[in-house]
Amino acid sequence: MFDIKAIRENPETFDLGWKRRGIAAQSEALIALDSSLREKKTELQECQSRRNVASKSIGQAKAKGEDADDLIREVADLKARMATLEEDVRSIEEELTQKLGRLDNIPAEDVPDGESEDDNLEVRKWGDIPAFDFAPKQHFDLGEDLGQMDFEGAARMSGARFVILRGDLAKLERALSAFMLDVHTTDFGYEEASVPLLVREQALYGTSQLPKFKEDLFEATTGHYMIPTGEVPLTNIVREDILEEEKLPLRFTALSQCFRSEAGSAGRDTRGMIRLHQFNKVEMVSITTPEQSWDELERMTGAAEQILQRLGLAYRVLTLCTGDMGFAARKTYDLEVWLPGQDAYREISSCSNTGDFQARRMNTRCRPAGEKRTRFVHTLNGSGLAVGRTLVAVLENYQQADGSIVIPEVLRPYMNGKEVISRP
Structure with missing residues (x-):
């Protein structure tokens, strides 16, 4: 705005x-x-x-x-x-x-010009792409062969783009969520929050999903919307506030279910867990002064990268071009994880600085110590990470020839010490 x-x-x-x-x-x-x-x-x-x-x-x-x-x-x-x-x-x-x-935010000067994802700029890579002595399977084949990932059962009750996880895979998803939250709160100083999944129109307007992207949302009959991302309630924590600058930055994180209609994704990722109507995500949000926000973007991106590094998952970081960047962003880094089953990098996190774009819509300001004047804060948001896609990455990167899955070491304490997931 x-x-x-x-x-x-x-x-x-x-x-x-x-x-x-x-x-x-x-x-x-x-x-x-x-x-x-x-x-x-x-x-x-x-x-x-x-x-x-x-x-x-x-x-x-x-x-x-x-x-x-x-x-x-x-x-x-x-x-x-x-x-x-x-x-x-x-x-x-x-x-x-x-x-x-309805007007998009103005891109930062160092954002590359371009028309589509083909024009995004690779910043760096981390990790070695795993080599297999067998043909690696995609996650849905692995999960179904384990008997713990059920798309047909979910479709009978909810339709397409839903999944039921059972047994160790359900527990592994929970383990990933807890691991991510522990890293962000313990190592990076984010404050954990439990947030509403239903919000009013003004909250979605504040974080820029409305009015332009209404078709992507699920609307209830009560005047509420299901949140498409934890960014919405986390950022709106400071809606209409005047914050003291010496207390900034504020950093919040939350695990939430997210709901998206995927209106513009017909025919894309129709099988599997890459693009669902309902999914879990650990979100990071920062509220900063204008002077802090660019350093905070690098810090937030680094926090998301740490999750992938500790899981031992190869990934790359991209700076999105002007034609691929989100509506509210001034600059965005995408993290793409390597998926052996697809033989490709796929997005697992986006970290964006929106400048004062959302703050103006929410009327959120900050005040320097001892002064009466106020100015708009800057807001940032990032996935840290999309839990379902991280589960996909773990399944595909840690698969064995017999279809079993080695559990990454950092997750074993959350899995009661279990080391391998096999078919019951």
């Missing part, structure tokens, strides 16, 4: 930023709409002022026994005009807010 005043003062900067995202120039139309709004407001104020003077004159004329008919007609005309202007102001304000609310 942008301040129209900033667009008026720097139209070329905004148009250039949108052009880098493949969006046509917007500033001229927005400035014209804002100019019309300010003109209507000025006329409304003038009418209010004139009505007050005329109303006072009516009382004075009547007190003197003078004819006040002309003044009475003028006041009636002014009231009618004011009613029209008030409706015009309301309508234009709504239109301007809607248009500003």
Whole structure:
């Protein structure tokens, strides 16, 4: 969400930023709409002022026994005009807010230009891609052969893009979640939170899922939406707050179920756990001052990388190009884990700095010590990690020729010391 005043003062900067995202120039139309709004407001104020003077004159004329008919007609005309202007102001304000609310954030200067994921920039790789002396299977074949991953049973009760995990695989998913939370809270200072899974429209507007991406959400009949990511409730913890700068950054983490309609993914990843309507994710959110946010993005990305490194999973880090970056982000790093069954890297985390984009929508500010002035905070979010996709990666990277799965050492304390998952 942008301040129209900033667009008026720097139209070329905004148009250039949108052009880098493949969006046509917007500033001229927005400035014209804002100019019309300010003109209507000025006329409304003038009418209010004139009505007050005329109303006072009516009382004075009547007190003197003078004819006040002309003044009475003028006041009636002014009231009618004011009613029209008030409706015009309301309508234009709504239109301007809607248009500003649908505009993508401006990319940071060091974000590579590009049109699609093919133009993303590889920053680094970590780990060795495992070599097998057999043809590695994909996770769904492994899970079904173990008798602990059931897509057909889930489909009978819920339809496509759901899964039932049983036995050791269900326990392994829980182990991964607990391991991730322990690393983020103990080693990286994130505060764990348990958050609502149902939120109101204003929360989703604050973190930019609404109004533009409504089709991706599951809406309840109570005026609530199921959260698509833990980013929504975690970031909204500070909604409409004024925070003391010396207490920043604030860092939150949570394990939550997430719900997405996957409206735009027809035909993609239709089998398996890569793209489900319901999945678990450990989310990280940071609230910082403007000066802290770029260092915090590197720190957050490093926290997500630590999970993969301790699990011994090979991955790469990409800087997303302007054409592949999310709506609210100024800069995003994607972590892609190696999946032997697919013979490819697949996304497992995104870490983004949104600058003050979400803070403006939530009206969240910070105040320097001893000062009265406030300014908008910066917000960051990142997956640390998507639990289901991490389970997929563990299954495919730690599979053995007989279809059993070696449990990574760091997870064995969460699995009662168990070392291998085999078919019961």
